[in-house]
Amino acid sequence: MAYIRRLIPCAPYEIKIFEAWLEELAEKEGLFLVSCRRAIAKFEKGTPKPMRYRVDADPDRCWDPSQERQQLYEEFGWKYIDNRSEHLVVYGTDDFSLPELHTDAELQLETLGKLQKKCLRRALLVFCLFPLWLLLHISAGNWLYWLHHSALISAFVLLLFFYFLDTTKEIRQLQKLKKQIFEETDVTETEDFHKAKRKLLLRTCCRITAEVLLFLLLLSPFWIQNWNERIPLSAQNSTELPTLSPAAFGSHKTLSDSSYFSYYTSFLAPVQYEIFQISDDFYLDTQYFQCQSEFLSESIGKTYLMTEADNNLNKTETQTLADGTKLEYRAKDFQNYLVIQKGSRILLLKSYTEIDLWENREKFLPLLDKTYSLPEET
Structure with missing residues (x-):
């Protein structure tokens, strides 16, 4: 048949x-x-x-x-x-003389109540564990992970959002049925299922789009480039790189072969450079971000200081220049951190050596005015 x-x-x-x-x-x-x-x-x-x-x-x-x-x-x-x-x-x-399927209102309410509690527990589990997981990663200093994988995480959050909408609607619908049974109102009234079909198709299309996007991001990491590639500074002869030699700080040290830079692109910060300049008794770590918005660049600076320099501080300084450039400094023990932010661009600087980033802040200001671009592929 x-x-x-x-x-x-x-x-x-x-x-x-x-x-x-x-x-x-x-x-x-x-x-x-x-x-x-x-x-x-x-x-x-x-x-x-x-x-x-x-x-x-x-x-x-x-x-x-x-x-x-x-x-x-x-x-x-x-x-x-x-x-x-x-x-x-x-x-x-097909017998319309039969009574309704249920006659025990208390049993119906108990059954619907169990279903509603299961939906609520399912929603709370997902939407409590995910923020906790995110908070633990950020507080542990892994906040850059979220920026690196911003497109992937955005697709995942979008899926959670659709899941939240469906779950809350299910809870409301069960609550509505319980109310109708309790008040002994007519439960045969219904919405137009043609309208419900349009809503369902819209939700399904949005959810499938998010699922496909998540799947593509998992298979093809196009949101990130050269994640593990570290290029020696000597191999990149470019004046555009935000580097400062030890001589700029009155040091005669020679940069070691382990000095390098890496770069990547992401959804929220299209360009980032990480430049490490290392020699004996000389260490300077410079990170540059060209972000999508000023709000994001400010958030990166606050998160950086919160996770890297959050306690046991010896010195703190802040300054806002006439052109809107903001500087924020933190020092503790043998470590000191400097954040320079202007609009959607931001520099994060870290040193474990005798370099005082705050006293030398004017040397770093011109770095924000440079033109940044991805290195040419060799």
Whole structure:
């Protein structure tokens, strides 16, 4: 026998819309439900006739109700058809003289309440663990990880957002059903399932788009370049690199072969350079960001100081120049940090040596005025 398949126009928790859709297909098109799991419903073609379909909320987590439950319902004239989800079971009958599927209001409220609590726990678990995970990484000094993978994380957060919308809507819908049962109002009233179908398709398209974007970002790291590539400073003869020789600080040290720079691009900070200048008793780490916005560059500076220089400080200094350039300095023990930010551009400087970044801040100011570009590929 050939079956006809249709896309289900509503989410599983939109129970009344689903029931109305099934009843209209049976009465007008002669399509009688055979199975309805996931997003596709399968129908058997027959002579059009009125039907009654009801979705029962089963507190037991299973894909098939127990034989005792099926037998009990069949004795009252309701035939088990299929599960809409692991908790929602579909029954049908063509006898309009039968009473409604449920007669015990307390049992209905208890079942819907269990489903609602499960939805709430699921939502709280995801949206409590993710911010905690993010906070632990940032507080541990791994905040650059989030900037490096900003496109990937944005797609993941977008998926969480759609998940949150669906979960909260499910909770509200279950609460609405509980209220109707408690107040003994007519629960057969329903929304237009054609309108519900348009909303569902829009949500599904947005979610699939986010899933595809996440999948592509996982497979093809186009948001980041030369993540592990470290190029010796001597191999890049460019005046555009934000470097300062030890001589600029009155030192006669020679840079070691371990001095290098690396660079990458990301979604939120299109260009970043990391320049390490190392020799005996000389260490200077310079990070340059060309960000998407001034807000992001300021956030990078605040996060950098919060994670790198957060306690046991010996000295703090701040300064705002006439052209809007902001300087912020922190020093503790043998470490000192300097943040120079102007508009969407920002420099983060760190030194573990005798170099006093604050006293030499004027030497670093011209670095922000340089033209930065990705090195030519060799």
